[in-house]
Amino acid sequence: MRRAITLLSASMIALTAGAASAQNAKPRNLILFVPDGLRGGIVTPETAPAMAEIRDKGVHFKNSHSLFPTFTMANSSALSTGHYLGDTGTFSNTIYTGYTSVPAGDTVVPFIENDAVLADIDDHFSGDYLNEETLLKMARGQGFSTAAIGKVGPTLLFDHTDRGKNTIVVDDSTGGKTGVPLSDEMKEALTKAGLPLATPSRGDNAKAGDAKTPGTTVANVAQQAYMADVATKVVLPMFKARNKPFVLVFWSRDPDGSQHNTGDSLNTITPGINGPTSMAGIKNADNNLAQLRKALDELGLSATTNIMVSSDHGFSTISKESKTSPSAKIAYDDTPKDFLPMGFLAIDLAKALNLPLFDPNDKNAKVADNAHPRPATACSARTRRSLMSWSRPTAART
Ligand SMILES: [Zn+2]
Structure with a gap:
């Protein structure tokens, strides 16, 4: 206690x-x-x-x-x-x-x-x-x-x-x-x-x-x-x-x-x-x-x-825009050009390591080359939002 x-x-x-x-x-x-x-x-x-x-x-x-x-x-x-x-x-x-x-x-x-x-x-x-x-x-x-x-x-x-x-x-x-x-x-x-x-x-x-x-x-x-x-x-x-x-x-x-x-x-x-x-x-x-x-x-x-x-x-x-992320160079149905898609970090890591990418929210199916991982079924809106803005520590907090 x-x-x-x-x-x-x-x-x-x-x-x-x-x-x-x-x-x-x-x-x-x-x-x-x-x-x-x-x-x-x-x-x-x-x-x-x-x-x-x-x-x-x-x-x-x-x-x-x-x-x-x-x-x-x-x-x-x-x-x-x-x-x-x-x-x-x-x-x-x-x-x-x-x-x-x-x-x-x-x-x-x-x-x-x-x-x-x-x-x-x-x-x-x-x-x-x-x-x-x-x-x-x-x-x-x-x-x-x-x-x-x-x-x-x-x-x-x-x-x-x-x-x-x-x-x-x-x-x-x-x-x-x-x-x-x-x-x-x-x-x-x-x-x-x-x-x-x-x-x-x-x-x-x-x-x-x-x-x-x-x-x-x-x-x-x-x-x-x-x-x-x-x-x-x-x-x-x-x-x-x-x-x-x-x-x-x-x-x-x-x-x-x-x-x-x-x-x-x-x-x-x-x-x-x-x-x-x-x-x-x-x-x-x-x-x-x-x-x-x-x-x-x-x-x-x-x-x-x-x-x-x-x-x-x-x-x-x-900002969700990127000029350098490999994931932002791919065209997706739901993501504006030059914007980072859902799961951009996973995509970039997979590309950098030359490894295949699997999606735990899609029964571990392989993510196709021109697709991005899905949000979790129970939290699609939340996960999408968490990529739009994130929070950081502040020096003073109430
Ligand atoms: Zn919170």
């Missing part, structure tokens, strides 16, 4: 209410708020007032950095366990499992932002593929109430072996076929609060676009409003009524989701992720944080609750 807390603290800003907290033997509550893909330097009182206030009035760990520049699951494995990636084995959003994962679409490199895929991998590795204790599992072992709410994948990781039996899990898949089940207590409380038992879809925010069609121009507002309502109208009041300390993780897909899918910058570098859609994604996450703080105030929990805000990684805009 001590190691976990130490590592987490290194990448966070924290607001600790109450001057006597260090002397107070009573355990304090914790909200860990993760704005996915947020660049620390973009936070100002104008762009993200709730985050700026916590940074400016609380403790700011200004030299923090992600453990892996680009990937949510790699960093969430660290945030959820306090361990480096060499311990968790989660070096990316797709990992090589050494067996064919059926729920991931019959591939040995499953995309793991998926509750069913995480369960499948756990099943194949003695029930716990991370093989490290997670933060929420430890917290509930110490008598805390626990909940993880937010983006599918990193959210479940905080208590993935429990799968909703003790820790409340609400993510994109809640109420769906692959979702973690809700307890009867949660179903009743949601119904009483007038909230549906299934998370709404991302709607237009999920529109990734392609080389010819711009992506979305709206942030992930509706889906995250549901999650924020679940947290503030159901989970926090429930935790208060239990009269026990709690840990709540809120993993906001925005701004990452809006930055990946932004329709502001089709095949151009500017405005890139500084366009209005990305900025709306930052504000959307900030609004969720403000709503959580307001609920703490209204429930009388502010004085006993610490809030930590930490992004998982930063973000940057990249």
Whole structure:
């Protein structure tokens, strides 16, 4: 536990209410708020007032950095366990499992932002593929109430072996076929609060676009409003009524989701992720944080609750054009001339090494000379997007 807390603290800003907290033997509550893909330097009182206030009035760990520049699951494995990636084995959003994962679409490199895929991998590795204790599992072992709410994948990781039996899990898949089940207590409380038992879809925010069609121009507002309502109208009041300390993780897909899918910058570098859609994604996450703080105030929990805000990684805009990559010299149906195709690195390596290329997402079929590898079945949009922009560590992070 001590190691976990130490590592987490290194990448966070924290607001600790109450001057006597260090002397107070009573355990304090914790909200860990993760704005996915947020660049620390973009936070100002104008762009993200709730985050700026916590940074400016609380403790700011200004030299923090992600453990892996680009990937949510790699960093969430660290945030959820306090361990480096060499311990968790989660070096990316797709990992090589050494067996064919059926729920991931019959591939040995499953995309793991998926509750069913995480369960499948756990099943194949003695029930716990991370093989490290997670933060929420430890917290509930110490008598805390626990909940993880937010983006599918990193959210479940905080208590993935429990799968909703003790820790409340609400993510994109809640109420769906692959979702973690809700307890009867949660179903009743949601119904009483007038909230549906299934998370709404991302709607237009999920529109990734392609080389010819711009992506979305709206942030992930509706889906995250549901999650924020679940947290503030159901989970926090429930935790208060239990009269026990709690840990709540809120993993906001925005701004990452809006930055990946932004329709502001089709095949151009500017405005890139500084366009209005990305900025709306930052504000959307900030609004969720403000709503959580307001609920703490209204429930009388502010004085006993610490809030930590930490992004998982930063973000940057990249060009997909190349004058030198051999993969960009081939014509593909779905890729503009001189642009890098899906799987460009694999193509270039195969050419440099004069070796054949096989596609794990196409039942290990050989990739033809004028073709490129496919995205994984379960994650086509995501994989395509991850090539359009990647994220990088930032010197300062919130
Ligand atoms: Zn992320």
